[in-house]
Amino acid sequence: MSPRPHKKRKARRILATAAGLATVGALVAALPAMAGQDKGNGHQKPNTVDVQLLSFNDLHGNLEAPTGSAANVTEKLADGTTKTSPAGGIEYLATSLRNARKGNEYSITAAGGDMVGASPLLSGLFHDEPTIEALNKIDLDVTTVGNHEFDEGATELARLQNGGCHPTEGCYQKGRKFQGADFPYLAANVTSEKTGKPVLKPYTVWKKNGVKIGFIGVTLEGTPNVVTAEGVKGLKFHDEIETVNKYAKELDRQGVKSIVALIHEGGAPASTAYNYDCDSPGAGDGISGPIVDIAKGISPKVDALVTGHTHQAYACTIPDPSGNPRLVTSASSFGKLYTDTTLTYDRRTNDIVRTSVKSANHIVSRDQAKAKDMTTLIEDWNKLAAPIAGAPQGFISADINGRGATTEETPLGDVIADAQLAGTAPADKGGAQIAFMNPGGIRADLVYTASGKEGDGVVTYGEAFTVQPFTNMMNVLDLTGAQLITALQQQVSGPNAATPKYLQVSNGFTYTLDLRKTGADRVLTDSVKLNGEAIDPAKTYRVAMNEFLGGGGDGFTVFAQGKNKLVGPSDLDLFNAYLAANSSAQAPLAPPAANRITILK
Incomplete structure (x- = not known):
């Protein structure tokens, strides 16, 4: 792409800028005293x-x-x-x-x-x-x-x-x-x-x-x-x-x-x-x-x-x-x-x-002509991105919905949490027993239909990046069972009471959420289990999450109280590694059932 002149705008562009500029007063003072008269031609x-x-x-x-459900508009x-x-x-x-x-x-x-x-x-x-x-x-x-x-x-x-x-x-x-x-x-x-x-x-x-x-x-x-x-x-x-x-x-x-x-x-x-x-x-x-x-x-x-x-x-x-x-x-x-x-x-x-x-x-209908200058811009940047963007990472058998899912627990949320657990479970990687993923960090769906020439069902680096574009570093923390239960309650109480933020959970972690109740009572504490065993409030667990959650983001302040933090690879790296290890062209990854959280309505 050739460089374009910078900050040269049409007559309709913004002329005055922020507060404190001396020119603002001068421009205001220079306006015509008779607002109804065109100074240039004398016309009213x-x-x-x-x-x-x-x-x-x-x-x-x-x-x-x-692409996927993120592209849809309902009329x-x-x-x-x-x-x-x-x-x-x-x-x-x-x-x-x-x-x-x-x-x-x-x-x-x-x-x-x-x-x-x-x-x-x-x-x-x-x-x-x-x-x-x-x-x-x-x-x-x-x-x-x-x-x-x-x-x-x-x-x-x-x-x-x-x-x-x-x-x-x-x-x-x-x-x-x-x-x-x-x-x-x-x-x-x-x-x-x-x-x-x-x-x-x-x-x-x-x-x-x-x-x-x-x-x-x-x-x-x-x-x-x-x-x-x-x-x-x-x-x-x-x-x-x-x-x-x-x-x-x-x-x-x-x-x-x-x-x-x-x-x-x-x-x-x-x-x-x-x-x-x-x-x-x-x-x-x-x-x-x-x-x-x-x-x-x-x-x-x-x-x-x-x-x-x-x-x-x-x-x-x-x-x-x-x-x-x-x-x-x-x-x-x-x-x-x-x-x-x-x-x-x-x-x-x-x-x-x-x-x-x-x-x-x-x-913004797709039945209209594309703007040629935008097409050129996309093509030029795609040429630079292509060597990375098109690299295959794994295979899926059908759409795995994340951003576009309509349920509290999403299939893609489960996949991401599982990927994070798999990457941090080894003793030398943190020894994680549970992984949590914030729903807002899942930015798209994994779509089965090919986005380019890679073929249907192939997940490219570009598609994986679109799902998790923040490349947050992983954290593994010590949290007590009581703190884990508090985290679940913070999904539906405090700043998240009006608009709940449902954590996506890794395989083996289960609990019941009763949406007929209000606030923290929605979490049935005696239902919270790890691999079928009730969570012990006094016991310490190793828990993996991205650095955003680890810092108390999205209202999950209890996570910031975690101890013995280990910083691991990025969430995107673990996601791609999981796809590579758990899918192939002959055995693609299928959408999980998303049944770890029991929802009562």
Whole structure:
């Protein structure tokens, strides 16, 4: 690929940047005194203009079209039935966005975080440089950070923003330096412990012909709970509501009355259909989750919220603190949907006419033409990745579902836990007796149908990497039986009470989960057994898990109390070794029964 000019944008691009820049005041002061007059030709402008806001979230470096259940979008049809179809892929997302912009003089493209991180091999192998380049090409104007932007730490995030070759792996293409993002990443509620200042710009202002719209970007305050300790080292994450309200006041003082908050936190609509009406029977009645309380607490100065994190699709109007409906949107994940919102801008007040705001999610259909520049970008990076990506690791007899499974215990979760136990059970590898896998770390399914030329049932390195892209190092710890039971209870209590996180368990570990009960009582403690023998609360067990869980991630604080820690190979290495040892072309690995956890409903 040839280098492209850096940070040269069209007239519609963002002109003003973050707080504290002296140019902001000068630009505001230079605006025409008569908002209704076009200074260039003397013609009278209309009192209102429609500004198109295109948005998406949680791309996670999915440049190639996602496969398996992760690719599916559910649509509710007019007759009440539903239709499921595959969608997404940067080649189609680029086409969708470019077509949507046609005929719109005022168009902004914004994102709700997690553009990178937990990425398939095509992007993850190159520390997500391919995804940043793709986002540059599709003319992304602004995004907030998500929790996954911190997977490799603040220094690496700064490199993605500012450019430069990777500090240890160097430049991936000879004579070609990575240019970084030519759109701003916003991180209003992420500050340095040393300086107390945001690690990236807290907000930015988009301007065109006197129209000014401010964007404030925040990630979830609980980011340290879902990222490794190393990734958030030296950082503080602050309350989303307080932060957005603080900078909304600051923008208002600068004369920016139209404000959009980009928030990497989300909710759960009552239906998984992308076109479900979450304002039925009343405004915001069809959605639940953290974003509801956040939306109700954010200042009325903010006119719309673009959200993410939960990988759900919705376009709701949740009342603001004044009781007035305000738009809150999310566009699923992996580039399968985009949101098209119309913001009616009043030139007299410089504010959005909330009663005129319209929004809808649209499928990124694969029935449309691919964007040629995206195809070229994918082909170029695939050439570099091919020697690694296509290497066979093992064989499967059918789909083994993980991310796409609908059960608490998943077949792929069992396989991964078994792989971790197998790799850490030898005495010199840790002597593990049990292995736990966090469900959020399973990023895809193992799909039987070939993704390339490898043949059906062949698991390639690229496919295994897509399932476990974090390459977390394994930990083996001493935990008492009482601590093991506490860990099981933490799946369904404390911070996980509203949205349980079910640990995937290795072969031989069994227990019963009664979902008819509430909180910690859902775990029937007398049912917890290892190889048929009841867990002894006073006994010490050797337990394997990835370093994220070992540090207390996902609310499993008891794991951080483990003793005699041994650090082993990466989870991906153990996964690939297990596939190689337990499958062949003649005897492929079959999906396990996923019957280690008995569920009572």
